[in-house]
Amino acid sequence: MNYRTLGDSDLKVSVIGFGAWGIGGSPFWSNEGDTSSVRAILKSYELGVNFFDTAPVYGFGHSEELLGKTLKPFRDKVIYATKCGLRWEKKSLSAITKNATKQSILEEVDQSLKRLDTDYIDLYQVHWPDVKTTQAETMETLLKIQRQGKIKVIGVSNYSVDQMKEMMKFGKIFSLQPDYSLLNRSIEKNIVSYCQNNKIGIIAYSPLASGLLTGKYSKNSKFKDWRGKGIIGCFSGAQFEKNIEKVGRLKTIGESIGKTCGQMAINWIVSQPHVTTALLGVKNEKQMEENIEALDWELTTKQQEEINHIFAVDE
Template sequence: MEYTQLGTSDLKVSRIGLGTWAIGGWLWGGTDEKEAIKAILYALESGINLIDTAPIYGFGLSEEICGKAIQEYGRRDQVIIATKAGLEWDQEEKSWRNSSRKRILKEIDDSLRRLRTDYIDLYQIHWPDPDTPIEETAETLYELYQAGKIRAIGVSNFSPEQMDAWRKVAPLHSNQPQLNLFQSHLKDTVFRYCHENQIGTLTWGTLAHGLLTGKFTADATFPKDDLRHNHPLFTGERFKQYLQAIERLKAFAKEKGKSITQLAVRWVLDQPGVTCALWGARRPEQLEEAAGTVGWSLTSEDLAYMDQILKETVPVPYQPPAKFGPPSRSDLGIKA
């Protein structure tokens, strides 16, 4: 495994981290707790030391499963727990953004309990909250940092302008933006900013919700409670184009003695500004290829050829809309 420092923090993280969104089950067609725990233990035993989770993943279930697995592992000081705050939900599984001081102070105690720990290594704000001043949120996390409840301060899905505002009030050690071969729209903005300002990054969506594993065909279907059921990456003409790209990328990966999954994750790791690529898994066998992703790099010629494949097969790649992610309180008419 490769390791590196996360921004200006004192955290030494593996360059591949375990993403546990699917482990929570919600929007992923359910989960198997025993298999999920095995996956987390497999990751830790194989050298992955960063486990990324969030309260919203299964409405606490992902954090609870991570807590059980890390307790079973027994070496808490060797695990980097990254979790998040800033989302609220109701009994109907409707969620919205809330990064107020009151919400964060409640969330951290809930997360500490579910994770069975007395500190969190990396605490991240899941989405920017337009109804709460960034200064209020940043000051709250800075207080938690100074109190020793968290070891590093992070955000997720923040723009350069939002990171600028944050850094006027508190340290910022990391950001978690989306990045994969098929969705690289943030490379020249968010990742460049982080690279230039020594802010670490964790990439989410590294395998494009599983599309870059190469296991899907044109007749693939998903249950209605799976986010891929109607996701633009998996529907219509564009899905067929992505599958064409995957076939060509598979052939290129084979020439290098790698799988398309290893090629796709290595591409992310070789982008400027990337610290750690999150690899989502909920069964141990989904992590077996991780070891073959480290210890080598793509050449500039490799990167150019992969870029050419994408341009030729997917002329208009999917990009998330400007208003992306959970709604705000004001969107839903919820009073603070």
Template sequence: MKYRKLGETALNLPVITFGAWATGGWMWGGSEKQDAINAIKASYDLGVNAIDTAPVYGQGASEEIVGEAIKSIARDKIHILTKYGMRWDLTKGDFGFKSKNNDGQDIDIYKYAGKESIIKECEDSLRRLGTDYIDLYQIHWPESTTPIAETMEAVAQLIKDGKIRYAGVCNYNAEQMSEAEKVIKLASNQVPYSMVKRGIEQEVIPYCLNYNKSVIAYSPLERGLLTGKIKPGHVFGEGDHRAGLPFFQGENLKKTNAFLESIKPLADDKGISLGQLVLLWTLEQPGITITLVGARNTQQAIQNAKAVDASISAEEVAAITEKLDQLALVI
């Protein structure tokens, strides 16, 4: 495994960090708990000593599974990244969206980052994870009802209290990051980034490069789209959120698969999968520090971690990017 320093912190994180969204089952059509635990352990054995999760993933289920998976690992050997600011158990802040919990019951998700809520969420996360501190604590989404200063003051207090080590944000734009920095030193911004979703290249990445903030790229495989395993006509399981996303429909899916077929010979030459090649390309993009990659079973976890056993040249990166620039998806 290869590691990179997160911003100006003391954290050296694996470039392939375990993303535990699907681990909680929520929005992915179910997940077997033991499979998820085995996937986390298999990743750790290959050097993936960092896991990113969140309370809202399965409404606590993901954090509990992560906590169980790591309880036999010395705490200073594993890095825990989690989040706050999405509530399913109150109606405060900005309404986010309607969803269903893992029992199929309707729930409303709210984005809320008031001080008292953050303190409560942190305590709940510590309990579910079975730890007394969190390495990186990140606001999950910006919200409009709480001043950023109030939110970050609460996080600063948690750092002072020793309950978290560093502060990060997710899905913030450059202006919001700048506002947060007036109160607290940010380590990173976790944002969506993939071959087919490169919007952060315009403002977020330049800001992060300029101020030495790390970019944690989530969904680098675009929820499985860029593995090449999802073909036109694919039927998703009940509760799988991907069924309604434009990336997985009609011409978009056809065009993406045609692009993937065009770069498959390069993957074949290297003896790696398409997904592994996609991860290598992503990690060579300016400003991208680490990628979050999910796995629902041991096989997926091993394949993800082993992506960095291969390498990709600057010329190969440029050739892939040239093909991407011609990929006209309608999103």
């Protein structure tokens, strides 16, 4: 496992991070249960993963609790990343709202510390931009809880360049967590260069396009979790069919060199010089074992060109 510095912070994160959305379970995901999730977390740690990303909204607190309980014995060796700015009135997808106000963040950070059973959060990220709250209010609150020692490093997620620019007027952002995979390369247009110029680390989320890039799905696949709700183009309609076709071509290249489709997608993403770490969601320890095998080998220039052609940026 390799480790890279996150932006110009002092956090050294593993190039593969553990994404703890799935272990939260319902209503987003169905998973194999907590026993499997705990084994997946421990296996990841054993394999050298030191970076664990969660959020209050994942399983409405369950993901943070499970992570905190499982990693408690190794607390000083692992990096916890959690988030703020998404609240819920009741435990339902439609009840989630954006709120990055001072009042909300002050409440949320204490709840996350409690659920994670820790005194500090290594990386605290605003989950989604809240356009009803000024970036000044959000950043000033984050700086306040940083001075109190509750959080160490400040990051954002799903922010545009303009939103980052505005927030940077009030304090330093050390990382951005965007949706980034072979099937979604939109950050390459202007976000990557802004992050590089401002020493903001990039934490790629959904690097397997939430499972699609594993190559195990077909045009006829049906999803019982959020992926079946038609929320994003990646899993619905003509775009889904187009994606399945592209993934099939990646799978064929992988087969020619003895790699799984998922390993090809992970290898590609961690090889991008602008990516600090990629957050993988896994349902069990076997999936992480397979995913780790995506490291320590290189695609040839010809394979990279072929892959870039299949997953062209502007398509």
